[in-house]
Amino acid sequence: MRKTILLLSVSLLLSCSKDKELIDLKLDNDVKDNVDVASLVDPTENELRKYFDIEITQDIDKAANNILTIRETKKIESKELSIEEAIIETKDVDKGIITIKVSGKFGKKNFSKKQYTFFDFAQKPYDSYMANRAYMRWKPQFEGNPAQLTDIDFDTFYRLKKSDLLTIEELSKWVDLYSSNPNANIYKYTAEDLKNTKIIEARYKGEAFNFRIKYKNETSKDISLNFNKNEYYKKKVVLDKEEIKKYYVQGVHQEFSGFFGNLVKISDDFNLELMYDNANLNKSGNSISCHFSLSTKTDEKLAEFEYLFTGFKPLSDLSEELVIKTTNELDQYMQRSLLKTPDGDVAEKVKRSLQHWIKMTQIGVIRKDDVINTLGSDLVIRLPNNQLALKLYLKSISLGNYSVDALVPLSTRVLHQDILLINPYFQVNSAVKKEGKLIVEVELYNVNEESLNNVKRQIEIRL
Known part of the structure; x- marks a missing residue:
């Protein structure tokens, strides 16, 4: 009896297993068929x-x-x-x-x-709607600042008053024209539509163009298109990058009214005037910002705008351009000071009197320009390799509401006044007395409230 029950149980299990295999096989085939069918349909x-x-x-x-x-x-x-x-x-x-x-x-x-x-593209409005509901938008690549980004000859249109310059064909390079149906669906003018469109009036007022167009036989209302003429005329003032990198920013800022005209390129059709008679110095950015007014030769004001001057010579260039020489006065001072001092390291003694004797040196800054070659020896230091340096002297100058000491050129030429070294701080790195000479290494480590690196010079003083 037990054997019979056992055999029946085994048979039942085998039967279920086979049925499951058949069911699984059928499901697999169905999935494959569905996958094959899905991969063989056309796109919707x-x-x-x-x-x-x-x-x-x-x-x-x-x-x-x-x-x-x-x-x-x-x-x-x-x-x-x-x-x-x-x-x-x-x-x-x-x-x-x-x-x-x-x-x-x-x-x-x-x-x-x-x-x-x-289906469902915007349907073309009736001709009357095409005109009466027309409006303009700058193309996406120009809408951020069309006055700067487009090539519209606004000056000819505005200053020379040639309003026929702006045709719909010309304007469509930068502008898209739209209309709409009463249901508010937006419709963009096609190339064919533009052939049936012309500008019949163009004015500039209130920081925008104002157009009236004609589509076929229908005339539009005023269509406004934003355009900042101040930004446009700002393009007429071009920063002279090659010229500006010849000058240090501090002195240019101090004498800005005499400098700015040499740092920009501008057409003879315009006059450029500094507004508010001041400029703002950004030391960390090594730049100057100001406000300009641009006008015609007949003093008709065209625009006013803020302008940024960048690319000035960095103070780090002093490591190549600074010159420090001895003088007869300094030679005699050191002779007396070190008369009874034996040869060797005299740095500590020389350091103690640095603030006194540094004023006896002849300090200069190398300059290459056409003007320096015309100056006399009282204004320049002549160096090997035909180099010339502008002689500097210590002077008290006004800086805002207070006075400071500064090294400035003896030359009074405007384009030399960029050299303005306010509150220069020197240190003695070494000083050795040897065989009738004093060899001192001096370092300029701070000037114009800026720390400097490696602006070192060796001075040979005759004892």
Whole structure:
């Protein structure tokens, strides 16, 4: 009896196992069939809209351009879609419809000349709406600052008053023209629409162009298009980068009214005037900002704007340009001071009197320009290799509401006044007395409230 029950149990288990295998096999086959079927269907209209990037646009011209140009393989709904050919059969602007025939491959299936129709593009308004509801927008690449980014010849239009300069063909390089239906659907003028459009009036008022256009036989209301003439005329003042890098910022700021005209390039058609008679120095940025007024030669004001001067010579250039020489006065002073001091290291003794004797040195800054060659020996230091340095002297100058000591050029030429070394701090690194000479290494470590590195000079003093 027990054997019989055991045999029946084993038989039942084997039977269930076989049934499960049959069921699993059937399910696997069904899945494979479904996968094969799914991979062998044509793309839907919505899938093609995604491929051509037209699923949300109402611009029929943009959609048509995408259909004719986009060809790369894209992954749409987990399958790869590639288009080999797309032909536009009809493009009905009035109804907002495009019909195309497309060939390509979607997943594992090739399809050929399959027809699709795309609806819901903005329908073209009636002619009266095309004009009366027209407005303009800068193209996306220009809208941030059209006055700076476009090539519109605003000066000829505004200063020379040639209003016929701006045609719709010219303006369409930078501007898109739109209209709308009463249902508020936006419609963008097509190339064909622009052929039937012309500007009949163009003015500039209130930081904007004001246009009136004519579409076919319909005339628009005033159409405003923002344009900042101050930003436009700012382009007429071009920073001379090669010239500005010849000068140090501190002195230029101090004598800015005499300098700025040499640091910019500007047409002879304009006068450039410094407003508020001041400029702002940014030491950390090594720059100067100011406000300019630009006017015609007949003093008609055109614009005013803030302008930034950058690219000045850094103070670190003093490591190559600073000159420190001994003088007869310094030689005699050190002779008396070290008369009974034996040869050797005398740094500590020389350091104690640094603030006194440094004023006896001849300090200069190397300069290369056409003017320095015309100056006499009382104003320049002549160096080997035909180099010349402007002689400096210590002077008390006004800086805001207080006075400071500064090294300034003996030359009074305006273009030499950029050299302005306010409150220079020196230190003695070494001093050795040897065989009738005193060899001192001096370092300029701070000037114009800026720390310097490696601005060191060796002075040979005759004892």
